[in-house]
Amino acid sequence: MHNITDIFFDLDHTLWDFEKNSALTFQKILAESNVAVDFDRFIEVYVPINLEYWRLFREDKISKTELRYQRLAKTFKLLEFDASDELINHLSEEYIAYLSSYNHLFEYTEELLENLNGKYKLHIITNGFRDVQRRKIKASGIYDYFEHIIDSESVAVKKPNPKIFNHALQLANVAPENAVMIGDSFEADIQGAHALNMHVIHVDFDKKHTHSLCPIVHHLAEIEKILK
Known part of the structure; x- marks a missing residue:
């Protein structure tokens, strides 16, 4: 990419x-x-x-x-x-x-964010509820990595609705061809972002998916190799 x-x-x-x-x-x-x-x-x-x-x-x-x-x-x-x-x-x-009082992150989350921080602008797009999601992000110690946190409750639409992705792109002031969406839901994250010509990386920890739409990773450590 x-x-x-x-x-x-x-x-x-x-x-x-x-x-x-x-x-x-x-x-x-x-x-x-x-x-x-x-x-x-x-x-x-x-x-x-x-x-x-x-x-x-x-x-x-x-x-x-x-x-x-x-x-x-x-x-x-x-x-x-x-x-x-x-x-x-x-x-x-x-x-x-x-x-939000339990804050286990997937293996390599903090290392990934630390390694990407400074090289890219990092953001969140989530279908969760505003207050709950922000509490999770803050309590797990990763809040400061993200420039923008976009939640479906605030935007009033949910992924894969193109409005939430367009809102996020406009907020970050970035063109879709210069942005990548990384998520676990094929319908909400991958198909939703791909429809707007964003790059996509599918996180599939349980190895349940097989498709050729985009790279699939089974561990977060694989993401950095794809971005190079």
Whole structure:
């Protein structure tokens, strides 16, 4: 990749280890609320449900309130655990409150940002909620690496909507051919940015994807070699 001046990163599942931090949060709040479910089974059921509801949210088929309630309600239903609306709403609030208190980053995140810092202008484009995402970035110690943090809540559209990428490019004052988007979601990050003629790098830690649209990396250390 040549003539790259700006790098846009996704946050969750790309730099910030969402599944690990989320599991630690649930471990804490379920125990504190005396919710007697098998924790491993809870996580096993919750993770795919959460991904599905985020897809629905990304496609504007559900609201933020519905996302936060329904993902837990459906999990408890499948676990055949009788959870009241009061409990679900309480856990939903506790989850958001404590999620950013766990800040595990994927291996090599800090080294990558340090090595790229100064050579490129670094930014974040995330579909997460403004306050939560900024707390995550600050608490994990990587906030100062980024010139701009663009979140879907502030822009009022979500990736892969071209408006959020155009907004980010305009904010950074960079042409798409001089920018690269790095993220884990093929639909939201890769196809979304590619449609605007941005360069793209697909982060696929679980090795689930095979395509020829762009480089695929299985470890963050591979990114620097692609950028050279």
